[in-house]
Amino acid sequence: MIESTLDIQTLRKDFPILQREVNGQALVYLDNAATSQTPRQVIKTITDYYERYNANIHRGAHTLAQEATEAYEEARKRIQSHFNARHSHEIIFTSGTTHSINLVTHGFQSILKAGDEVLVSAMEHHSNIVPAQILCEKTGATLKVIPMNHNGELILEDYKKSLNANTKLVFFNHVSNALGTVNPVKKMVFLAHEAGAAVVVDGAQAAPHMSIDVQELDADFYTASAHKMCGPTGIGMLYGKESWLQKLPPYQGGGEMISEVTFEKTTYADLPHKFEAGTPNICGGIAFGAAITYLEDIGMDLIAGYENELLEYANEKLMDVPGMHIYGPSANKTSVISFNIEGIHPYDLGTLLDKMGIAVRTGHHCAQPIMDFYEIPGTVRVSFSFYNTLEEVDMLASGVSRAVKMLT
Ligand code: 7TS
Numbered sequence: 057m058i059e060s061t062l063d064i065q066t067l068r069k070d071f072p073i074l075q076r077e078v079n080g081q082a083l084v085y086l087d088n089a090a091t092s093q094t095p096r097q098v099i100k101t102i103t104d105y106y107e108r109y110n111a112n113i114h115r116g117a118h119t120l121a122q123e124a125t126e127a128y129e130e131a132r133k134r135i136q137s138h139f140n141a142r143h144s145h146e147i148i149f150t151s152g153t154t155h156s157i158n159l160v161t162h163g164f165q166s167i168l169k170a171g172d173e174v175l176v177s178a179m180e181h182h183s184n185i186v187p188a189q190i191l192c193e194k195t196g197a198t199l200k201v202i203p204m205n206h207n208g209e210l211i212l213e214d215y216k217k218s219l220n221a222n223t224k225l226v227f228f229n230h231v232s233n234a235l236g237t238v239n240p241v242k243k244m245v246f247l248a249h250e251a252g253a254a255v256v257v258d259g260a261q262a263a264p265h266m267s268i269d270v271q272e273l274d275a276d277f278y279t280a281s282a283h284k285m286c287g288p289t290g291i292g293m294l295y296g297k298e299s300w301l302q303k304l305p306p307y308q309g310g311g312e313m314i315s316e317v318t319f320e321k322t323t324y325a326d327l328p329h330k331f332e333a334g335t336p337n338i339c340g341g342i343a344f345g346a347a348i349t350y351l352e353d354i355g356m357d358l359i360a361g362y363e364n365e366l367l368e369y370a371n372e373k374l375m376d377v378p379g380m381h382i383y384g385p386s387a388n389k390t391s392v393i394s395f396n397i398e399g400i401h402p403y404d405l406g407t408l409l410d411k412m413g414i415a416v417r418t419g420h421h422c423a424q425p426i427m428d429f430y431e432i433p434g435t436v437r438v439s440f441s442f443y444n445t446l447e448e449v450d451m452l453a454s455g456v457s458r459a460v461k462m463l464t
Contacts, residue, residue: 062354062362068443070095070350081413084448084455089233089261089392089439090417091283094347098286101346105339113338114312114329128338131345132328138348139278140269141295145327148301149341152292153260154183156279157227159294159331160256161187163304168224170196175218175253177228178204178429179235182422184227184258191225202228204429208235208384215244219251226255230262230278234423234437235384236367236392238262245274254300260284260292264441265363265390267356270295282340287347291340294331301327308333359442363391366440366449373453377460383430391440394421397456400463402436408459409436414452 068074071093076083085093105127111120113128129144136144150156168174174197176188192199202215210228219226226248231238241257248255256277259268263280270278277300281292296304306313306324310333315323324330351359370393374380379398396402406418419434420427427434438452 062358062442064362064443064445067354068445070097071443072096072099074443078413078415079411084412084414084444084451086438086440086444086448086452087415087417088264088441088444089284089421089437091289092264092286092441093443094288095286095350097350098288098343098346101343102288102339105342110339112335124338124342127342127345128336131342134345134348135293138268138352139263139280139293139295140271142271143298146295146298146301148294148296148328148331149336149344150279150292150294151290151337152281152283153181153258153279156277156292156294157183157256157258158187159307160277160296160304161191162307164191164225165194166305167303168192168195168197171222172197172224173200173218173220173222174198175200175202175215175223175226175228175248177202177210177239179208179210179232179237179423179426180227180229181233181258181260182424184229184256185425188225188227197224198222201425202226204426206384206430207386208232208237208426209386210237210239210244212240212243212247216247219247219253221252223248223251223253226253227258228255229258229260230268231259231265231390231392232384232423232426233261233392234421234426234435235386235394236261236389236439237384237386238388238390241273241275245276249274261390261392264351265356266360276300282344282347285344285347286350287344288340291337291344293344298327301331306330306333310334312336354442362442363440366444366446367391367393369446370438370440370449370452373449374456377453377456379460383426383432383435392437393439394435394437396432396435397460400460402434404463405436405456405459408462409452409455412451412455412458414455416452 109123113125257275313333402418
């Protein structure tokens with residue numbers, strides 16, 4: 057069994073938070089799609105930084121500044137290698153996926169014009185939908201939607217039909233946060249490129265669960281948030297093909313992103329610094345690198361295999377609960393299950409589970425159009441990580457059954 061290959065019990069010891077109790081019960085943390093927990097190795101990287109070499113980077117000749125700069129740039133290289141980007145300057149540090157998407161849409165404000173078309177998928181997080189809407193408002197471009205079916209899959213035939221010579225930019229997530237669907241990125245990128253459109257792939261929910269090769273996917277832009285990958289909050293990355301990053305104007309002006317400034321004219325710094333104005337989240341960037349090393353040491357393929365086993369087991373267990381309805385039961389999913397139980401409001405169920413120490417997310421998951429599609433106010437979402445166990449799935453299933461009895 058894959059669980060024993062990974063030795064989950066030993067891995068769990070890396071996560072101090074998993075030892076705590078909530079409401080007098082052992083914590084069962086099943087809200088990993090919202091944020092993942094942080095292993096000691098990453099926490100130690102953070103304390104080391106502040107205890108030993110906290111300094112501003114890319115300036116200052118002193119030793120601490122040099123050490124911090126080296127560690128930050130080394131983290132960028134680790135991220136480059138993890139996502140297999142061609143160059144380290146194609147990795148821009150951002151505060152997370154939301155910032156990454158906004159950086160791109162802001163840049164496209166000076167490229168798009170009225171008559172152009174922008175496509176977003178029906179299963180996007182608001183962090184894609186809203187920046188795409190703002191982009192269209194500012195430029196006069198038209199926003200079109202790639203529809204989905206009841207299995208929670210994008211309808212590729214409709215996608216193909218909506219691509220045309222006016223399509224300039226396409227947004228879709230690699231994995232849906234609300235349903236867990238894995239989208240066929242490579243194929244969708246290929247089709248968009250045939251139409252001459254650039255593609256932004258939101259990798260926030262894919263990067264924690266599988267190995268990603270941006271060159272193989274051929275995405276023009278790809279995003280990730282460290283806090284979903286065992287790293288800290290407030291740091292993430294935007295991968296962009298060098299040619300696109302050269303074309304886009306800077307997102308913010310300030311220190312660090314310039315080459316020369318006079319009152320008449322400013323010339324911008326080379327990539328990646330052109331997009332990194334001001335003092336960045338230095339410690340966060342270094343800790344992001346440490347989180348990637350932690351995940352790689354476990355092995356992304358082993359993580360994917362084990363999480364799939366958790367998903368299958370949880371599907372089986374939850375289907376036994378009377379009144380259970382699971383949304384988006386696609387065959388190609390990461391370890392997310394979004395469900396409702398007939399006659400029970402998701403929030404009530406989530407609150408009772410919390411009393412049992414089980415952390416899940418309830419609501420629309422920042423993907424309101426998906427809820428409108430299924431005509432529901434929200435769902436209960438459980439999302440697993442490699443440090444979850446089959447026993448925790450059992451606790452979830454029996455917790456849900458107990459809650460249902462209390463609520464009906
Ligand atoms: N895109 C997807 C697919 C996401 O799941 C999220 C966060 C974001 C973008 C935004 O990422 P951020 O790091 O910039 O906030 N998703 C969730 C979630 O599902 N529950 O809480 C946050």
